[in-house]
């Protein structure tokens with residue numbers, strides 16, 4: 001059953017997220033009988049209105065051009081382009097990397113019509129794929145495994161709110177608020193998201209979000225925030241010895257095709273779904289192409305993550321300064337960040353040196369030789385009490401929650417709540 005090469009043999013895909021839907025669209029367009037199964041009630045239900053950024057600096061190719069080449073229609077979902085971002089240094093200085101090129105495209109995840117998940121779903125359905133929601137299938141019975149994260153290497157928590165503030169993005173590196181990672185503010189068309197990412201496992205995690213919101217309220221006094229809901233999710237960062245095993249293709253986060261440093265996984269999810277479909281159609285070899293086209297970036301991100309795990313605000317400040325100096329010199333804020341993400345010989349070397357210590361074996365990976373970046377332990381400096389402002393924000397959220405405000409991802413949880421809604 002796992003061999004989907006025959007014209008009439010149905011191809012079963014586990015997971016109707018970005019990677020699964022991308023693969024389904026290409027296969028269905030080629031006349032295959034495609035069935036996509038998802039445990040949730042709809043595509044995007046995992047995220048419930050979260051904003052995410054499609055980064056556009058890692059490669060020379062613009063991601064939307066790639067989508068077009070693969071036959072996707074990016075106008076099927078809303079994407080808001082940004083050419084400038086507030087870069088918030090650890091000491092609260094705010095500078096602005098900018099570019100003439102598109103730096104980020106903000107898309108919404110979820111079940112609303114304009115989300116990327118629904119845009120990709122419509123294209124899969126139009127191509128003729130059949131999608132079965134609330135459908136549990138076995139990995140052994142599927143050709144493509146596209147069910148997103150399994151284990152937890154990091155988590156992110158955010159609050160969605162109404163605001164009268166114009167469209168805006170801010171990216172903050174401050175270890176206290178986002179241990180080992182970053183926090184961000186995204187505002188699109190009157191809806192805002194403040195999110196913090198935790199690359200170290202914490203107790204009472206909600207204090208990180210409350211304190212982060214308090215920080216943004218203080219430094220962006222015109223935020224005018226009315227909380228709607230809290231969202232979040234986990235990230236699974238793995239290196240796989242094999243990306244195709246027993247005729248099954250592991251794509252997106254199920255195949256560990258993620259950015260270990262900062263979690264920009266959407267581009268690789270779609271890309272790997274496309275490659276798996278192309279292999280099934282006899283156009284390429286998935287294993288070879290993943291290693292050639294995607295793994296160099298994943299390995300670079302592993303090396304970057306290893307370095308990030310060893311530093312704190314002092315180094316974050318130096319990074320911010322270097323970024324701005326480079327922009328002054330080159331007149332383009334995307335060059336420095338692009339270089340950080342691009343493969344280089346010394347990063348490959350570092351990758352080979354550090355992975356034996358950095359990753360742990362996953363014994364349940366059906367012989368694929370999966371090694372996961374474990375969710376790292378908290379540091380002593382992560383233990384602190386919320387400020388009075390953060391406490392107030394927590395209480396405000398409790399009221400909103402009691403009044404019906406939803407939480408799509410439980411605090412301190414290792415498992416996402418797979419709701420049946």
Ligand SMILES: Cc1cc2nc3c(=O)[nH]c(=O)nc-3n(C[C@H](O)[C@H](O)[C@H](O)COP(=O)(O)OP(=O)(O)OC[C@H]3O[C@@H](n4cnc5c(N)ncnc54)[C@H](O)[C@@H]3O)c2cc1C
Nearest residue numbers: 015017018019039052053147148233252253264265266269
């Ligand atoms: C809070 C948060 C913020 C993020 N922000 C960004 C960002 O700004 N930019 C970016 O590029 N990336 C971001 N990411 C990462 C990005 O969301 C993922 O890398 C990407 O969605 C992975 O795509 P996927 O197809 O592998 O999985 P998904 O798109 O998550 O799809 C997986 C699907 O499989 C389904 N599923 C799960 N288990 C099963 C099962 N057993 N059987 C059947 N179906 C199953 C799920 O319901 C889901 O629909 C973020 C992640 C999180 C958690």
